[in-house]
Amino acid sequence: MSRFLVLYRSPVTAAEQMDVTPEQAKAGMDLWMGWAQHGVGGRRGHLAEGPPALPLSGRVIDRSPGVRHHPGDVARVAELGVFDVLHSLRAIREFEPDPIPDDAIATILEAGTRAPSPQNSQPWAFIVVRDPATRAQIAEIYRRVWNLVKEPVYGDIDAIEDRSQRRLLQATDRLAAAVDEAPLFIFAMLDRSKLGVMVTPDLQTLLEPSSAYGAVWAAIENMLLAARALEVGAITTNLTRLMDTEVRQILGYPEHVETVSMLALGRPRAPARFGPTTRRPVGEVGHSERWGRPI
Numbered sequence: 050m051s052r053f054l055v056l057y058r059s060p061v062t063a064a065e066q067m068d069v070t071p072e073q074a075k076a077g078m079d080l081w082m083g084w085a086q087h088g089v090g091g092r093r094g095h096l097a098e099g100p101p102a103l104p105l106s107g108r109v110i111d112r113s114p115g116v117r118h119h120p121g122d123v124a125r126v127a128e129l130g131v132f133d134v135l136h137s138l139r140a141i142r143e144f145e146p147d148p149i150p151d152d153a154i155a156t157i158l159e160a161g162t163r164a165p166s167p168q169n170s171q172p173w174a175f176i177v178v179r180d181p182a183t184r185a186q187i188a189e190i191y192r193r194v195w196n197l198v199k200e201p202v203y204g205d206i207d208a209i210e211d212r213s214q215r216r217l218l219q220a221t222d223r224l225a226a227a228v229d230e231a232p233l234f235i236f237a238m239l240d241r242s243k244l245g246v247m248v249t250p251d252l253q254t255l256l257e258p259s260s261a262y263g264a265v266w267a268a269i270e271n272m273l274l275a276a277r278a279l280e281v282g283a284i285t286t287n288l289t290r291l292m293d294t295e296v297r298q299i300l301g302y303p304e305h306v307e308t309v310s311m312l313a314l315g316r317p318r319a320p321a322r323f324g325p326t327t328r329r330p331v332g333e334v335g336h337s338e339r340w341g342r343p344i
């Protein structure tokens with residue numbers, strides 16, 4: 050980030066280092082800086098035709114006869130315990146192309162709507178994108194934006210010494226090359242019109258950003274967990290924050306709505322798989338009664 054800010058002073062220098070034209074570098078920087086300074090969204094979008102409606106059954110678990118047992122099958126929800134689910138919830142970045150059943154999508158969205166939020170404001174909204182042509186359009190923007198930011202922000206990712214960071218960024222790079230291999234995108238949005246006292250009356254300025262975005266993130270985490278329970282893999286990516294102006298025109302969301310993150314979902318394609326995650330231990334992050342006292 051700091052390297053990017055330094056480069057921002059000179060699109061020409063940035064362009065030299067990024068192997069893009071100065072205009073492209075400037076466009077990428079403007080996106081990044083606009084986001085950093087003002088947030089995304091705002092006055093720039095216009096309405097386009099909305100996505101087709103999802104036939105939501107309202108069922109959370111479908112145990113009706115003939116229910117198939119394969120990934121995305123809602124009947125499998127009952128088979129995993131909550132701790133099994135959360136301890137094996139890995140970021141999945143490689144996907145099989147087969148579509149996710151509508152019932153599974155409904156179950157995932159339903160889980161999102163169960164999240165907590167300040168004053169039960171529920172300021173989230175979700176746009177489900179299954180249409181391959183729309184996904185391809187979004188993927189093209191995703192690739193372009195990633196290619197604009199990756200070098201200035203991360204440098205040469207293949208030269209990163211820390212092996213796990215290098216592998217993570219290489220996986221992120223591969224994802225960006227073909228994010229629409231995922232058969233399903235869910236855009237998780239913040240709807241400022243639902244925020245009450247947490248936003249100015251003109252809906253332009255968030256007075257409590259952490260609460261507003263936090264609520265949407267609670268919904269996102271619920272959706273990730275539900276997807277995992279259904280054996281649907283997912284990655285959530287905030288790169289879409291930099292794409293809001295362009296994506297708004299494709300998805301047609303109004304001015305008071307902004308993308309918080311995009312989930313790309315699909316059945317994991319080997320070698321991607323669910324499994325244990327690497328996290329700092331509780332002993333390192335937990336404190337007992339006072340900061341610094343071991344738990």
Ligand SMILES: Cc1cc2nc3c(=O)[nH]c(=O)nc-3n(C[C@H](O)[C@H](O)[C@H](O)COP(=O)(O)O)c2cc1C
Binds near residue numbers: 285
């Ligand atoms: C706010 C947020 C933004 C993220 N953005 C991206 C992203 O842009 N691209 C990506 O590939 N992964 C992204 N991720 C996924 C993280 O890289 C992933 O959660 C982390 O590396 C842990 O991976 P694991 O659960 O497989 O151990 C994001 C996660 C969060 C919570």
